[in-house]
Amino acid sequence: MIREVYFFDFFNSLIVGDKTNCSVIIETLHRENVDVKKIYTNLFQRSLFRIGKMWDENQISIAEEHAATQVIESLMGLLQLKYRCGEKTDKKAIISCVDKEFHLIGARMAAHIFELNGWNVSFLGASTPTREIIKLIEKIKPDIVGLSFNFYLNFFRLTKEIDTIRKHFPDLKILIGGQGVKQTDEKVINKYENLFYFNSLFELDTFIKKQK
Ligand code: B12
Incomplete structure (x- = not known):
């Protein structure tokens, strides 16, 4: 699991569009060798589900949801560069x-x-x-x-x-x-x-x- 303190720091930054702090957290997790599946599931997916619920309950606007989604997408680009496979197959x-x-x-x-x-x-x-x-x-x-x-x-x-x-x-x-x-x-x-x-x-x- 990713520590709750990371999740809440990440989520609170995401919701106000603080992409810089979100990427600092991602860099830290990468340095700690955290499995990218955990980052995707326990940080990104969990945040997006929460955002979906907040949007559904009118706690955030469509624009805020769009902004958070864009931050996640750009962080995924970062992770795709950091987490790479050395050995290719023919699959x-x-x-x-x-x-x-x-x-x-x-x-x-x-x-x-x-x-x-x-x-x-x-x-x-x-x-x-x-x-x-x-x-x-x-x-x-x-x-x-x-x-x-x-x-x-x-x-x-x-x-x-x-x-x-x-x-x-x-x-x-x-x-x-x-x-x-x-x-x-x-x-x-x-x-x-x-x-x-x-x-x-x-x-x-x-x-x-x-x-x-
Ligand atoms: C961001 C978002 C959007 C963005 C998406 C932008 C983008 N670049 O992707 C935009 C603004 C386009 C959008 C539009 C809409 N959205 Co929307 N959206 C969301 C939100 C907040 C996050 C989605 C997300 O990325 N989740 C995180 C990912 C990681 O989860 P996931 O997709 O389930 O993927 C995981 C697994 O399912 C699996 N997986 C997924 N795909 C695949 C494929 C393969 C091959 C494999 C193996 C595995 C796999 O792996 C992933 C990791 O575990 C969700 C809330 C939520 N609960 O997810 C609502 C949500 C999905 N949206 C919803 C709705 C209603 C809509 C709209 C109809 C709104 C509207 N009135 O226009 C439109 C529909 C557009 C359409 N025709 O597709 C509802 C869907 C309800 C339903 N089940 O039908 C949700 C649940 C919000 C809600 N609380 O009601 N949305």
């Missing part, structure tokens, strides 16, 4: 948000975990149209495609996308993640073969390490 992954899904931070974290395991990752960010993902799969022939969805209304887009990928590439492993999954009928997800759901970076990391 390839495509990670993207489904069409019309704009919550990209979780997917970006997942992409980084693949990279730390030596994978070559094409991270497509938010809202990629399905036909574009299909074209890219044809071109780079990845071992895995990872899809993220958070906004529950995008569930039908997720299943449509899975169906389309399956039609074109029946054996391709598909990973899905994001908070939208919890709110939906898990039976729908379970009917697919070779499809895996993760909402924890630690479980994702274990899964990646088992891929040969």
Whole structure:
């Protein structure tokens, strides 16, 4: 775990847009060799969930939520430079948000975990149209495609996308993640073969390490 004192210092800085102090905390954690999955989960994800709740309860404005999100995204850039993998494999992954899904931070974290395991990752960010993902799969022939969805209304887009990928590439492993999954009928997800759901970076990391 990351010490509570770090969390509260980080969160209080984030909420007032003090990016400098947020990066000082990140630098300290990096120097202490803290696992980046812990920074992502116990600092960034925990802060963003809190911010989402505060926004939902009208304690902060949309602008304040946007500002905090931007700070987190820039700190992720910093972490991606600091936490790198020395040894590359020939494995390839495509990670993207489904069409019309704009919550990209979780997917970006997942992409980084693949990279730390030596994978070559094409991270497509938010809202990629399905036909574009299909074209890219044809071109780079990845071992895995990872899809993220958070906004529950995008569930039908997720299943449509899975169906389309399956039609074109029946054996391709598909990973899905994001908070939208919890709110939906898990039976729908379970009917697919070779499809895996993760909402924890630690479980994702274990899964990646088992891929040969
Ligand atoms: C920041 C934010 C935004 C930003 C996103 C910007 C960006 N660059 O990503 C913006 C402003 C775009 C936004 C928009 C909206 N948002 Co918003 N947003 C958030 C907020 C505050 C944080 C999201 C986040 O980054 N969380 C932290 C990450 C790390 O968590 P995560 O995504 O779950 O990812 C973890 C796992 O799920 C997993 N994972 C995720 N993806 C993947 C992919 C793979 C392949 C794998 C293996 C794993 C994996 O790994 C991650 C690490 O553990 C959340 C609050 C919350 N509870 O999260 C609301 C929240 C998600 N938003 C919400 C809503 C309602 C909206 C809007 C509809 C608001 C509006 N009226 O316009 C729109 C929808 C836009 C859309 N169509 O996508 C609701 C969603 C409710 C629901 N379940 O449907 C939430 C929960 C807020 C709330 N309390 O109600 N939002």
